[in-house]
Every structure is written in C-alpha cells, then in structure tokens.
Amino acid sequence: MSSGEVVPVDGRRARRDRNRDAVLDAVHELFVEDRALPTVESVAERAGVSLRSVYRYFPDTRELMTAALARRVAQADSLFELPGLGEGSFEERLDRFVAQRLDVYERAAPTIRAALALAPNAPAVAEQVEARKAHLRAQAAEHFAPELAGRTDEHAESVLAAVEVLCQFEALELLRDERGMTVEAARRVLLAAMRAVLTSRRGG
Amino acid sequence: MSSGEVVPVDGRRARRDRNRDAVLDAVHELFVEDRALPTVESVAERAGVSLRSVYRYFPDTRELMTAALARRVAQADSLFELPGLGEGSFEERLDRFVAQRLDVYERAAPTIRAALALAPNAPAVAEQVEARKAHLRAQAAEHFAPELAGRTDEHAESVLAAVEVLCQFEALELLRDERGMTVEAARRVLLAAMRAVLTSRRGG
Numbered sequence: 001m002s003s004g005e006v007v008p009v010d011g012r013r014a015r016r017d018r019n020r021d022a023v024l025d026a027v028h029e030l031f032v033e034d035r036a037l038p039t040v041e042s043v044a045e046r047a048g049v050s051l052r053s054v055y056r057y058f059p060d061t062r063e064l065m066t067a068a069l070a071r072r073v074a075q076a077d078s079l080f081e082l083p084g085l086g087e088g089s090f091e092e093r094l095d096r097f098v099a100q101r102l103d104v105y106e107r108a109a110p111t112i113r114a115a116l117a118l119a120p121n122a123p124a125v126a127e128q129v130e131a132r133k134a135h136l137r138a139q140a141a142e143h144f145a146p147e148l149a150g151r152t153d154e155h156a157e158s159v160l161a162a163v164e165v166l167c168q169f170e171a172l173e174l175l176r177d178e179r180g181m182t183v184e185a186a187r188r189v190l191l192a193a194m195r196a197v198l199t200s201r202r203g204g
Numbered sequence: 205m206s207s208g209e210v211v212p213v214d215g216r217r218a219r220r221d222r223n224r225d226a227v228l229d230a231v232h233e234l235f236v237e238d239r240a241l242p243t244v245e246s247v248a249e250r251a252g253v254s255l256r257s258v259y260r261y262f263p264d265t266r267e268l269m270t271a272a273l274a275r276r277v278a279q280a281d282s283l284f285e286l287p288g289l290g291e292g293s294f295e296e297r298l299d300r301f302v303a304q305r306l307d308v309y310e311r312a313a314p315t316i317r318a319a320l321a322l323a324p325n326a327p328a329v330a331e332q333v334e335a336r337k338a339h340l341r342a343q344a345a346e347h348f349a350p351e352l353a354g355r356t357d358e359h360a361e362s363v364l365a366a367v368e369v370l371c372q373f374e375a376l377e378l379l380r381d382e383r384g385m386t387v388e389a390a391r392r393v394l395l396a397a398m399r400a401v402l403t404s405r406r407g408g
Contacts, residue, residue: 035324036324036325117321117324120239120240120321121240133382154392155396158389158392158393158396159396161378161379161383161385161393162370162393162394162396162397164378165369165370165375165378165379165393165397166366166369166370166397168374168375168378170372170374170375170378171369171372171374171375174365174368174369174372174374175365175369178337179365181365185362188358188362189362189365189366189369190366192359192362192363192366192401192404192406193366193369193370193397193401195404195406196366196400196401196403196404196406197396197397197400197401199400200396200399200400202396202399202400
C-alpha cells in the first residue's frame with residue numbers, strides 16, 4: 001500500500017474475504033489430494049497467505065477444517081435431489097435412482113470422504129452428514145413406495161435398509177475406489193442387486 | 205526400589221514391556237471410548253505411566269497409534285475364519301456366513317473402526333486392512349461357489365461385489381450403529397438381501 005493512499009474499509013474487507021475463501025479452498029483442495037486433514041502450514045502455503053493470517057482468520061484449526069467442509073457440503077445441496085421422485089415404471093425409477101447415486105459419488109466423493117472422516121470430531125459436520133443421510137433415506141422410501149407397499153412393516157423396513165446399504169457412499173467407495181470398477185460396472189452391480197432386493201418377496 | 209536391592213536386567217525389561225503394553229492398551233481403550241485418536245497426555249494418564257515414558261517407548265506418536273492397532277488387529281485373526289467353508293446347503297451356508305460377519309462386528313467393531321480411521325495415514329494399518337478385505341472376498345467367493353457357478357464371469361463378479369457391499373464393515377456400521385438395529389434385525393436384513401442377490405439370475 002503506497003503511503004497517502006486511502007484504504008476504504010470495504011476494500012480491506014473484500015481482501016480479507018478473498019483471503020478467507022482462499023484458505024477454505026486450500027483446506028478442501030489439500031484434503032482431496034492427500035485424503036488427510038492438511039497442516040495449517042500447508043494451507044497457508046497453498047492459499048498464498050501468511051501463517052499468521054490463517055491463524056487470525058481461524059484461531060481454531062478444527063473450526064477451520066469444519067468451516068471449509070461445511071461450505072463445500074452446502075454447495076453440493078442440489079446434487080442430492082432426485083427429479084421425478086416416485087414417477088414412472090419400476091425399471092425407470094431404478095435406473096434414475098442408481099444414476100443419481102453414482103452421479104453424487106462422481107461429483108462429490110472427495111468432499112463426502114472428507115466430511116465422513118471429520119464428522120467424529122466435528123459436531124457441525126456430523127449434523128450435516130446425518131441430515132443428508134436422513135434425506136436420502138426418505139427419498140428412497142418415497143421413490144420405491146410401490147415396491148415397499150403390501151409388505152409387513154418389518155419387511156418393508158428391512159428392504160429399505162438393504163437399499164440404503166447398497167447405495168450408501170461406502171458402497172460406491174468399495175466398488176469405484178477400492179475395486180477400481182468403471183462407472184458402468186458399478187452401475188451393473190447396483191442395478192442387479194437393487195432389483196433383486198426390491199422385487200424379492202421373501203423376508204429374512 | 206529399596207537401596208541395596210539388585211535389579212536384574214530382565215526385571216527392568218519385564219517392567220518396560222508391561223508399561224509398553226499398558227500404553228498400547230490405553231491407546232486402544234481411549235479410541236474405543238472416544239472414537240477418535242487419543243492425545244499422548246490422555247494415553248499416559250490412562251496407562252499410569254509418565255508422559256516422558258510414553259515418549260521414550262514411542263518417540264513417534266503416529267507409530268504409537270499404529271502399533272496399538274496393529275497388535276489388536278493381529279489378535280483378531282481367528283475371528284475372520286469361517287468354519288465349514290463351502291459346506292452344506294445354500295441356506296446353511298448363508299446362515300453361517302451372515303452369522304460370522306455379525307460376530308466379527310459384535311466382537312471387533314471398535315478396533316476395525318479405529319483401523320479404518322487410521323489407515324489413510326498409516327501404511328502398515330492400511331496393509332492389514334487390505335489383506336483382511338482380500339481374505340474376506342476370497343472367502344465369500346469360495347463359500348458361495350455353487351451360486352456363482354453357471355453365470356458369466358461378469359455376472360459372477362457383479363454378484364460377488366454386491367455380496368461384499370452388503371456384508372462389509374460399513375454395512376454393519378449403518379445397520380447396527382447408525383440405525384440402532386438389534387443383531388437379529390440386522391441379521392434379517394442381510395439374510396434377505398444376500399438371498400435375493402445370490403439367487404437372482406438376472407444381471408444389471
């Protein structure tokens with residue numbers, strides 16, 4: 001800043017906001033790259049701000065991690081909607097459901113992975129994760145209402161739980177990340193298993 | 205130690221080994237209680253040894269966590285065996301398989317949870333986890349060989365992947381821990397879903 005220049009408060013605030021955003025982005029980027037929570041030093045370096053600035057913006061390191069993730073999770077809200085909920089034939093609904101779950105994984109896996117890793121130590125993130133899971137569970141129940149109807153409550157609950165297990169994030173993680181399946185191979189696994197579970201008339 | 209007493213080297217070593225074990229036990233206990241890696245301070249307090257001793261036994265904190273878990277994981281080896289592998293009718297094999305997976309979860313969930321949380325940052329633990337998963341996958345393939353036979357390779361692979369998704373640790377975690385199902389309710393979910401998947405003749 002050259003001497004004599006007038007620095008408007010708004011200008012300083014804008015720069016601070018940009019720096020804060022850069023720090024939050026850096027946390028997320030580093031987590032995605034390393035699959036582990038970054039050090040404050042690496043965050044400062046990646047964001048191009050001083051270590052001191054990072055500590056000034058976020059005195060509490062855990063809060064920094066939480067804020068970075070909470071922002072990304074909130075940005076991903078629209079991903080979790082399922083257009084045409086409950087509409088169409090069973091095969092159409094099945095296709096759409098599996099396609100959506102695969103899409104969420106392909107677009108947001110690193111963020112979700114980070115959120116799940118951080119959740120046990122960050123109540124705010126744990127709440128987001130919980131709310132998301134409850135949303136997805138209710139969505140599955142509504143989408144497959146015809147297949148759940150006409151069963152005992154216990155059996156319907158059991159089928160829904162199996163659907164949840166088959167399409168949870170950790171299922172995609174196993175198929176796509178650990179087993180290295182292509183999206184199409186993972187789709188075939190889920191379509192066949194979901195169809196078998198949802199059309200079976202026999203309980204446990 | 206009263207003055208004049210002769211301290212044999214073996215006695216010192218025995219005490220050091222006991223203290224080391226106490227430290228390793230403390231790490232595991234605290235992880236189980238808090239579901240998060242403990243601090244070195246809390247480990248020292250729980251183990252009843254000085255902070256300095258903990259650092260002397262384990263100069264590297266991450267190595268301490270890894271050693272504590274590796275020991276527990278190795279102790280759990282026998283849990284992962286499936287007696288009568290591949291023997292009996294489909295329903296008998298199904299019952300035994302699901303019972304074994306539930307048993308592993310009931311007995312070792314805290315240790316497995318800790319191992320999975322630590323794996324991204326501890327290659328030794330990641331290797332143990334990998335080896336265990338490969339073992340369980342091969343076990344499922346052998347146990348359900350009759351149901352996988354007579355399918356195309358692709359379809360057999362897809363059925364096996366669904367079995368893996370349904371019975372992986374994270375599936376049990378969802379049913380037992382997150383949804384709070386009883387062991388019997390979780391058993392019903394898995395039996396019905398596994399039966400549907402393994403007896404379905406249709407691919408994805």
